[in-house]
Amino acid sequence: MQKTSYQKELLIKATQQRKGLNNNKKDIEKIQSWLNLFAIQNPNAGTATGIDGDFGPATEKAVLNFQKFNGLSQTGTVDQKVFDALTAPLKKAFEDPVPGNNLRELILSTAKNHLKNHPFELVINNQSNTGPWVRSYMDGHEGSDWFWCMGFVQAIIDQAAAVQGKNFKTLMPLTYSCDTVGVTGIQKKILTRYQAARTNPALIKPGDVFLIQKTTNDWFHTGIVTAVNGDLIETIEGNTNSDGSHNGNAVMNRIRNYKQSKIDFFSIESLVA
Structure with a gap:
């Protein structure tokens, strides 16, 4: 795999605890981030807390609640074992084996595996597009300016291609820009x-990348096509929401009408071959 920043998100330097001598602000922010991500999926767990890098009484209580909710020893401290429990969704998304007889199937399986582990961004220090999921998709980058839909797409293709020993960068350059991938598609004649897609839907295949046009050579959102049904495509896409925003907060399975929107399609066929 080319995109391995997620590995840094799975580790802390030392056990973190209230008034701990080895406390590290970045590690505490990681812990607080995961406590909040857990709260999003388990709102009755009592793990939502501030993300400020300070292991105070509120963070300690949130840790205790996480440990109680998951049947762990209630110590109020976070060693690597507890952190492993917190970060289990990320590890599963990036490292669980996925089924597939070919690259297209592997891409779909990989995207679905990420989806079921609930990738979600956080707001930290008044900055959206932050948190461990965003950093994993964006090679360590985060913040309001770092729209992460293409980072998600490339992470999925990279992970799936790596199963077959392929390098996704032979298909497209490492980028966070929809425009860069769109222009690459034009140059390679695979966009x-x-x-054309409206006239001949057979040109759209599961595993391909959709790109929503702003203007002819300007695209502002992307994702993975998972199915084509009549006038509709089903997708898995990052940095979106229920309204289909290009700057939402989650990975979602969406349905889009490609005959009512200006959606171009980047073919992955050359990487499949």
Whole structure:
């Protein structure tokens, strides 16, 4: 795999605890981030707390609640074993084996595996597009300016291609820009424009990348096509929400009408071959 920043998100330097001599602000922020991510999926767990890098009484109580909720020893401290429990969704998303007889199937399985582990961004220090999931997709980058839909797409393709010993960068350059991938598709003659896709839906295949046009050579959102049904495509996409925003907060399975939107399609066929 080329995109391995997620590995840093799975580790802390030392046990973190209230008034701990080895406390590290970045590690505490990681812990607080995961406590909040856990609270999003388990709102009755009592693990939501501030993300400020200070292991105070509120963070200690949130840790105790996490440990109680998961049947762990209630110590109020976070060693690597407890942190492993906190970060289990990320590890599962990036490291669980996925089924597939070919690259397209592997891409779909990988995207679905990430989806079921609930990737979600956080707001830290008044900055959206932050947190461990965003950093994992964006090679350590985060913050309001770092839209992460393409980072998600490339992480999925990279992970799936690596199963077959392939390098996704032979298909497209490492980038966070929809425009860069769109232009690459034009140059390689593997970008199906929306007009052609509307006329011939057979040109759209599961595993391909959709790109929503702003103007002819300007795209602002992307994701993975998982199915084509009549006028509709099903997708898995990052940095979106229920309204289909290009700057939402989660990975979601969405349905889009490609005949009513200017959606171009980047083919992964050359990497499949």
